[in-house]
Structure formats: structure tokens, C-alpha cells
Amino acid sequence: QKEVEQDPGPLSVPEGAIVSLNCTYSNSAFQYFMWYRQYSRKGPELLMYTYSSGNKEDGRFTAQVDKSSKYISLFIRDSQPSDSATYLCAMSPGYSSASKIIFGSGTRLSIRP
Amino acid sequence: DTGVSQDPRHKITKRGQNVTFRCDPISEHNRLYWYRQTLGQGPEFLTYFQNEAQLEKSRLLSNRFSAERPKGSFSTLEIQRTEQGDSAMYLCASSYGQDKETQYFGPGTRLLVL
Numbered sequence: 001q002k003e004v005e006q007d008p009g010p011l012s013v014p015e016g017a018i019v020s021l022n023c024t025y026s027n028s029a030f031q032y033f034m035w036y037r038q039y040s041r042k043g044p045e046l047l048m049y050t051y052s053s054g055n056k057e058d059g060r061f062t063a064q065v066d067k068s069s070k071y072i073s074l075f076i077r078d079s080q081p082s083d084s085a086t087y088l089c090a091m092s093p094g095y096s097s098a099s100k101i102i103f104g105s106g107t108r109l110s111i112r113p
Numbered sequence: 114d115t116g117v118s119q120d121p122r123h124k125i126t127k128r129g130q131n132v133t134f135r136c137d138p139i140s141e142h143n144r145l146y147w148y149r150q151t152l153g154q155g156p157e158f159l160t161y162f163q164n165e166a167q168l169e170k171s172r173l174l175s176n177r178f179s180a181e182r183p184k185g186s187f188s189t190l191e192i193q194r195t196e197q198g199d200s201a202m203y204l205c206a207s208s209y210g211q212d213k214e215t216q217y218f219g220p221g222t223r224l225l226v227l
Contacts, residue, residue, distance in 0.1 A: 008153065036218075043117070043204055043218035044156065088155050099169060100146070101216060103155030 006104030019076040023089035030091040035074045038086045117219035133191045134222045138207030148204040195226045
């Protein structure tokens, strides 16, 4: 069983919809949680990071962590076609990404105009 | 552009050949990471350096793989006697090394072994 599980999708929603992306993890040592976005044939780019349970908001994006359930989510409000990409959850032990990051398999998201 | 750069962007090779990839991190970043990503999967950690010291290696990194960062700046990843299973995107990332630092990824080198 993988340490980080993520539904691969694909997920297709109309423009303007609220998108919910989720991951579960099994290793309670994970303390630092991230969401990366990856466009086709590009490297991943960091969207958000958090290291505590609860919500963190940045513009249209909200990251949510529930350590007791080992569950993290990314919400995208007012989704745009430019949000179409693969979204990767990621996590690492300790309170930073100082060493290796463990990624989920990614969810392919398509926003229909 | 002052981001992470990787060279080449694409490489096609025949099984059994050796290949070498280069990564130039963001200037002044002292940590450098290598990941491998196959189709439909997230990146998998291979190894990382702090300055010129290789601090961790994944068990994914077989003895055919070797990585170096001789002067603590750019890094090379060499694969000897390539196999078809080595076909993947090889990603490099760098970070500054402070608490809560971000790993910035390069565009990757896509390897196809025929």
C-alpha cells in the first residue's frame, strides 16, 4: 500500500464550479503538507503548503488538513480553464520539505469553458 | 530565467547505453534533489544533496544510477546500461535549506529507452 493515496481522476467540471481534490496518507510522521500543480510536460510548481491541521486560504485556493483522519484536501473556487492541470498532493516528515517529498499519484483536472 | 534548468530536455537512447543528465539549481540554493516520474504517477524521490554531500539515496536508485554534485552547484545523474524500465521523466529540484523551504522543480528530462 502506498504511503499517499490520491484518486487519479480524470475530473472534469464546468467553469466556475468548486473543485475538491483529496488525498489520504498512512504515515503519521508526515507533518508538512503541500499541493503542487503540474501542467503537461512541465515540472511541478508549488501551489500551497501547510503544517498544521485546519484550513489555509490563498486567493481561490483553500488547503485543508485533518491529521486525525490523515486526510488532506484542496478546494478551488470559481474554477477557470487555466486551472486545467494535474494536481499532486505531497507531504514530508518534519516541519519542512528539507528532505524527500512523498507525492500522490496526481489527479488530472479539466475545466470545461 | 533564474529557475532550475535541466539538460537535455529529451533523450532517446538504445537499451544498454549510458546516459547523463545535468541539473543547474537556482543560484545559492544549497539543496538539490532528483526525482523520477513515470506516466500517471507522481514524482518518486531518488536522492538529494546538501552542498556537495549526498545525504540520502532511495532504494529505487539501483547500482546502475549515480549522482554527483562535485562543487555544490550543478549536479549530474548518470544511468549506466539503460533498460526500458528506466524510461521516465527525471526531475531536479532545489531549495535554499532554511526551515519550511520550498523545493522548486525544473522542467525535467524525458528519457525514452528503446
